[in-house]
Amino acid sequence: MNSGAAASESPQAAWAGGSADVHLIYPDPQFSERSQAAGALRRLANAFVRYRTDEATLAEIAAWAHETAARLESASDPVPRPADYFARRYSDPRPPDGAEVMAFSDRAFSGPANPTAMDVDMRRQGEGVRASVTFGAAFESAPGRAHGGAVCAVTDDVLGYLMVCLGIAAYTARLEIDYRGGVPIDEPVVFEAHEAHREGRKCHVALTVRPADAAADAPPLIEASGLFVIVTAEQLASDS
Structure with a gap:
């Protein structure tokens, strides 16, 4: 993160090191600051799992965490997710090819401002999605090896962002994953997803996971397929 970015830049551009290639659906006025704080908490979580310390330090961490949580809980009302999340798929432009794509800065599993997320760089790639993901010790x-459930969660999230890049609103109806090899921790792996075919409102998708340094035709660690059911703009309008 580039804390020295020019004051005139957007929070998104400042976070991206001065680049404007971040497609953030819901802007966050504290994008850079919240992402930096969440990144520090992710480092703490991974260090807490990986290393051991004395009882006094553990007590200090517990006291700090409870005190800080209490300050956050008293600082504002809970922030709800916007109700127009799906409707905007049919009103907003699709993310530009190559752009990093985010819905919420604190999205589960992939949001840089979510301290429980993985380290993820999610980008539109043509009519598909490419995500570089690093699973930490947590x-x-x-x-x-990364826990299979964590790998599954990121798989579903990447496919969800595929829907964003395709410009459709859809729910996961079925997800099938073949674990062909272990996904390593502390090393980047690449998730690549695309639409396989469409039948009316049924969007069939496919995904692979490979080490970041693997050849494009190398055997995948993970292969997944899924079915997403599209919610049309007309259906959304009739439900509102």
Whole structure:
């Protein structure tokens, strides 16, 4: 994060190191600050799992966490998710090809302002999505491997962003995952997803996961397929 970015830049551009290639559907006026704080908390979570310390330090961490949580809880009312999240798929332009795509800065699993997320760089790639993901120690299951449930969660999130890049509103109806190899922790892996075919309101999708340094035709660690059911603009309008 570039804390020295010019004051005239948007929070999104400042966070992206001066680049304006971030497509953030719901702007966050504290994007950079919240992302930096969440990143520090993610580092703390991974360090807490990976390392051991004395009882006094553990007590200090617990006291600080409870005090800080209480300050946050008393500082404002809870912030609800916007009700027009799906409707905007049919009114907003699609993300530009190559742009980093975010719905909410604190989106589950992938939002940089969410301290429980993974480290994710999600981008539109043509008519598909490409995400570079690093799972930290907080998501380790078998030695050196990310928990399959965490991998599944990111898979669903990447496919959700595929819907954003396609410009459609859709719910996950079915998701099938073949775990062909272990997904490593502390090393970037690449999720790539695309639409396989469409039948009316049924959007069939496919996804693969490979190490970031693997060849494009290397055997994938993960293969997934899924079915998303499209909610049309007319249906959304009739429900409002």
